[in-house]
Amino acid sequence: MICQPSSTPTRKKSETNKNIIELEPAEIERRLELQKMDKWHNLVEGNLILKQGLVDKRKGLFARRRMLLLTRGPHLYYVDPATMTLKGEIPWGAELRTEPKNFKIFFVHTPNRTYYLEDPEGYALEWCKAIDEVRAFYYPEQSQS
Numbered sequence: 661m662i663c664q665p666s667s668t669p670t671r672k673k674s675e676t677n678k679n680i681i682e683l684e685p686a687e688i689e690r691r692l693e694l695q696k697m698d699k700w701h702n703l704v705e706g707n708l709i710l711k712q713g714l715v716d717k718r719k720g721l722f723a724r725r726r727m728l729l730l731t732r733g734p735h736l737y738y739v740d741p742a743t744m745t746l747k748g749e750i751p752w753g754a755e756l757r758t759e760p761k762n763f764k765i766f767f768v769h770t771p772n773r774t775y776y777l778e779d780p781e782g783y784a785l786e787w788c789k790a791i792d793e794v795r796a797f798y799y800p801e802q803s804q805s
């Protein structure tokens with residue numbers, strides 16, 4: 661006899677409300693241990709990766725495909741996935757702002773530069789939401805306005 665669950669499993673309220681940055685210290689340690697086996701770990705200076713994904717970073721006429729790594733710290737590193745070299749990072753600060761243009765394209769504004777990013781998979785809104793959550797955590801006063 662096959663037993664069917666009596667009701668559809670639902671996520672607990674605490675899980676649905678949880679964002680990517682509010683983690684208990686033990687959870688951070690647990691995830692860092694797992695991350696040590698990840699190929700990107702050595703490129704993020706020991707910081708916990710909160711979100712990662714391939715994006716096309718446009719500068720001038722050309723775009724370069726980069727692995728974008730949002731970490732605790734906070735940091736937004738970008739890595740050349742072909743050579744596995746860290747190419748740079750988007751400088752964090754209270755002034756950093758995201759701007760989704762459509763499902764693929766989003767901007768990250770910093771005081772000295774606007775980064776033009778394209779998520780070929782169409783998760784630009786998720787990127788903006790994740791970066792905004794991290795910003796609200798590290799710069800709560802600036803995020804309220």
Ligand code: 4IP
Binds near residue numbers: 723
């Ligand atoms: C490069 O273009 C790449 O877009 C670089 O990105 C970018 O550096 C350079 O800008 C730009 O000239 P080419 O490869 O066509 O030469 P990446 O570092 O990801 O390879 P950043 O890191 O600043 O976007 P300059 O202005 O930094 O040189």
